Amino acid sequence: MTLILTRSTIRALLADRAEAVEAAVARAHRDLARGRAVLPAPPAMRLPDGDGAFVAMAAASATDRLATVKLLADLPGNPAAGLPVQRSTVLAMDAGTGACAALLDGAELTRVRTAAATAVATRALARVDATTLGLIGTGPLARAHARALLPGRPYGQVVLWGRTPERAHGLAAWITAELGLPAKVLDDPRAVTEAADVLCTLTPSREPVVRGAWLRPGQHINAVGAPPRPDHRELDTEAVVRCRVVVDAYDTARAKSGEVLVPLAEGAVREDDFRVELGDVLTGRAPGRTSDTDLTLFNSVGVGLQDLAVARMLIDLAGERGAGVPVDLGS
Incomplete structure (x- = not known):
């Protein structure tokens, strides 16, 4: 089964969890330095008739037993239509079985993990x-x-x-x-x-x-x-x-x-x-x-490894609390 986590569910799961998110992001960066995670440079795809970009942010972690990709759409023309410039979705796969573990809205996850990375860096520097x-x-x-x-x-x-x-x-x-x-x-x-x-x-x-x-x-x-x-x-x-x-x-x-x-x-x-x-x-x-x-x-x-670390945390929290919507993508 694949767990679907919406923006509102993610916001509820991460409420008052700032320290835990910071710890997860810090561990992800230590894993990268120690060779326990993979983080390729993300390719950017641009269509010939616009100035938008689609960025595939991939990562894999032995510690978290996940491989993820966040597809980020960066579309400068969106505000004219009342839409956000950036939108994203995270796909998480079990690193052992290849099963699609979760599909997560990227907006709240990205904001929280970005702020957590800043907090980690500020504490260190x-x-x-x-x-x-x-x-x-x-x-x-x-x-x-x-x-x-x-x-x-x-x-x-x-x-x-x-x-x-x-x-x-x-x-x-x-x-x-x-x-x-x-x-x-x-x-x-x-x-x-x-x-x-x-x-x-x-x-x-x-x-x-x-x-x-x-x-x-x-x-x-x-x-x-x-x-x-x-x-x-x-x-x-x-x-x-x-x-x-x-x-x-x-x-x-x-x-x-x-x-x-x-x-x-x-x-x-x-x-x-x-x-x-x-x-x-x-x-x-x-x-x-x-x-x-x-x-x-x-x-x-x-970076996608930050997304992965928070996705792992969200999947585990959702399992503990019975949150999210399970869907059988193979049915």
């Missing part, structure tokens, strides 16, 4: 005395990041900015009411960047929203929001050059990340400057932050 969290972008990904980053951490305030003032003030009010931390809307991305000890960029930007000249020693930046396209980035070249860069997966970043591909094309960085993966830092194979004055950057493109 940010200064322990970081007190101000900065958010650039105010969409659902920003809320997911606030949920993942704030509980149990010593932040004293959140500063944020978004293109739509009403949404920015709404996010600030939600953070204060739901998470109990003062949140303030600032005038522009520069103000947020200069105020933050930990900065998360969460916009689908083609052009940089953060400049290297605004950064100061000791900050940690999570570049998260840009879609997996080589010409989209949220940080300019100077910002990347100034930072110690850690990627989620080298092959994926080399194929999809404008954050590294644009500076590489400009000759401002070398490939060795972004070969350190998050799993290398988590397993101690490579250093992350080496001093309180380091500028560190987690370049998060998003």
Whole structure:
């Protein structure tokens, strides 16, 4: 039987499970560094009559006994029809039998695993005395990041900015009411960047929203929001050059990340400057932050192994709680 997990079911199963999701994502990255998982660079398919892309994000894990593929549709024209730019579905197969274990809506899963990866990287790379969290972008990904980053951490305030003032003030009010931390809307991305000890960029930007000249020693930046396209980035070249860069997966970043591909094309960085993966830092194979004055950057493109780790968790939770809809695809 194949388990069908809808967005609402996934949201219910993952409610108040931020720490467990973070642990699952961290383990997946350690498994990748130790050779217990497979993560090929995802191919992008483009139709000749449009600017959309379909990205097949595959992964396999010996630990989780799954092979998965998430088919991500990145369609910039969708908002004109009132639809989201990105939509995705995850197919999970039992690695031992090849049986189709589950079919999962990708939206909530992707938001939660992306925020969890940021939390893992921030724990590994940010200064322990970081007190101000900065958010650039105010969409659902920003809320997911606030949920993942704030509980149990010593932040004293959140500063944020978004293109739509009403949404920015709404996010600030939600953070204060739901998470109990003062949140303030600032005038522009520069103000947020200069105020933050930990900065998360969460916009689908083609052009940089953060400049290297605004950064100061000791900050940690999570570049998260840009879609997996080589010409989209949220940080300019100077910002990347100034930072110690850690990627989620080298092959994926080399194929999809404008954050590294644009500076590489400009000759401002070398490939060795972004070969350190998050799993290398988590397993101690490579250093992350080496001093309180380091500028560190987690370049998060998003990888299929993160989807796999959370899919494994969801399948197990659904089995325990009798959630989801079983379907016999072979009937």
